Amino acid sequence: MTYEERWTGFEAHIDGGGMVEAGDWMPDEYRAGVLKFIEMHANSEIMGAIPEREQIPGAPSLKRKMSLTAKVQDEVGHAQLLYRVAEDLGKSRDAMYWDLVSGKSKFHNVFHYPTFHWGDAAVIGWLIDGAALVTQASLLESSYAPYTRVLKRICAEEQLHLRHGEDITLELASGTDRQRAMLQDALNRWWLPIIHFFGPKSNVDKDLLLRWRVKTRTNEDLRAEFLDRYVPKVLELGFELPTPVPFKDAASGRWVVNDEDIDWAPLDAIKKNQGPETARRLGLRRRSYEDHRWVREALNDQTSQAA
Amino acid sequence: MSDILAAILIALADDELIIGHRHSEWTGFAPHMEEDVAFSSIAQDEIGHASAYYSLASTMVGQTPDQLAFGREPGEYHNAVLCERPNGDWAYTLARHWLYDNADALRLEALERSSRPELALLAAKIRREERWHSLHAELWVKRVAEGSVEGRGKLLHALAEAFAEVRGLFEPFDNEERAIAQGWLTVPSPVLGARFVETTTAALDDLGLPVEIEPGAITTELIASSSGDLIATDEESASITPAGGGLGGRYGRHSDDFKALWAAMTATYKIEPEATW
Amino acid sequence: MRRSTIRPRRRPESLVEIYEVFRRSGHKEPFEHCGSVTAPDARMATVMAKECFTRRGEGRHLWVIRRADIHSWSDDSLPDPAADKTYRFAHAYRDVIKKRALARSRAQADAR
Secondary structure, three states, X not given: OOHHHHHHHHHHHHHOOOOEOOOOOOOHHHHHHHHHHHXXXXXXXXXXXXXXXXXXXXXXXXXXXXXXXXXXXHHHHHHHHHHHHHHOOOOOHHHHHHHHHOOOOOOOHHHHOOOOOHHHHHHHHHHHHXXXXXXXXXXXXXXXXXXXXXXXXXXXXXHHHHHHHHHHHHHHHOOOHHHHHHHHHHHHHHHHHHHHHOOOOOOOOOOHHHHOOOOOOOHHHHHHXXXXXXXXXXXXXXXXXXXXXXXXXXOOOOEEOOHHHOOXXXXXXXXXXXXXXXXXXXXXXXXXXXXXXXHHHHHHOOOOOOO | OHHHHHHHHHHHHHHHHHHHHHHHOOOOOOOOHHHHHHHHHHHHHHHHHHHHHHHHHHHHHOOOHHHHHHOOOHHHOOOOHHHHOOOXXXXXXXXXXXXXXXXXXXXXXXXXXXXXXXXXXXXXXXXXXXXXXXXXXXXXXXXXXXXXXXXXXXXXXXXXXXXXXXXXXXXXXXXXXXXXXXOOOOOOHHHHHHHHHHHHHHXXXXXXXXXXXXXXXXXXXXXXXXXXXXXXXXXXXXXXXXXXXXXOHHHOOOOHHHHHHHXXXXXXXXXXXXXXX | OOOOOOOOOXXXXXXXXXEEEEEEOOOOOOOEEEEEEEEOOHHHHHHHHHHHHHOOOOOOEEEEEEHHHOOOOOOOOOOOOOOOOXXXXXXXXXXXXXXXXXXXXXXXXXXX
């Protein structure tokens, strides 16, 4: 079989709803594309742990102290699962981690922003996890089978996180004036980054990941679902959302935002790894990685009697 | 009388809460991903143990577990100073984890024979989870001790540093003699301390680690005067400075490290102490 | 179209190994694959696997096996076998209902 014949067969397989396993033949572009996509997902889980863990020391009850720790533990677990899947496509975890902390590879925009107080724990745990869940649920239908298998577990845990985040949010929403103010303050800061999370309009013709069913829905489609599901849930608690202010579209009856109201400049900066917290957080991880080289060596050591 | 028992339960809870708080600071940041997940469970367990001890105490003092955990002033916490030290690097964290869980194992073994059934029951439950913590600590310490020169060196240094303050875990509780007389505690803290020196020395020998422990090093400073005050060194009772060598925690005397920890831990709670979160 | 230039490495080049993890909860189902961990030896792998894959009580029994020790096979044969193999399945014996009815009526006829 020629390479061209294999390629055609592969596309037919994908178009027919076929799945791809790690050991299967795949075009270089598919392998590289899927690897980069999963790598970015894994990067996002491990970098997402940073803003989330910032609120663990100040968690205001014993229950929340444990549950928020467990939540961040899950995110590290997700990173572990995803890096394993990416590794099996041919890039070592070491190489991926080094690319991340040296600024070469990327992670989702929302994790480039600072956190200030417990209101951030609420919004991150509810709306950001909600946004991630909309995206991740669509990826359950991805053509790359090992990815879909870990996503099953990841989505199940994210459902729990969503519940947990909503629980924290509702306590604030029905709490004292100060608690409500914390939540509104967090909403004011996180709303635009959450809109950015889904990315700009997909280029359906050029997006190979969509073509090969690695991704299954367009960015604008996913954002539309998120808005329609979550905007009413925020507004009915008596809170406001800043620019881009959502409104109910007369024709469709769905909650939407005006594309013209979206300022994409902050996302452009983040794409160059120039977000508000990017350098500091990557620096933290890089220094820890370098300082703890001896720990990785201890784990690599096969001469230990511990076995 | 139940005030005495409550105070002891709160001190035990404080040890677990403060070290659990420190352990939880590694979640999302540990040097190896699978280890991050494993160590986070240990952190959650310790906070859970604290919660259980506070719950027992709360029935006696009329304060909720959260009020006990977050509502006191720094001088009212009775954890050992060792627990409040910052995590430092992974070597110090491992060293302290190993020492603390070895000490806790001895303490729990004694508590399982308490004349207070609810305390004995709780100690038995906690001890089952702690066995797992000890296994984890041993695996790591053994691996690093038998590994590269660099890692072994860091571990030795960390063990020495942590060992200098471990005696604080065996500082007698307030009114300990009366608790012993009642059978609530079954082994005096200095005796537990001596046992700890014995078992830890043996374990260090097995690992081939030359940490020097003078005989009696842990117990000599632990002789309480009849008033319950420690024979300590120089501080005024009003300040919260430790008595030195890891002592003072059981009497509310803590380091600047504790001040910083306490500020972070109680900041949100203090915004609305009456609210639910 | 370009020729393939990427040579995928299936095993990372370090001494840390991949251990595949299997778990069983209860006694009614066999061990099931649930993921993998990277660890230097079986004991560490067990500790890691316990926390990564059973912290919500999903299983009380674990196996960890070095990936290198797993031998695999996949069925590449066409779904169209060379001969009829339906004799392996229950649905090939649906006719028992008719056959019993026939045999019963024959026995009743003989008895008259």
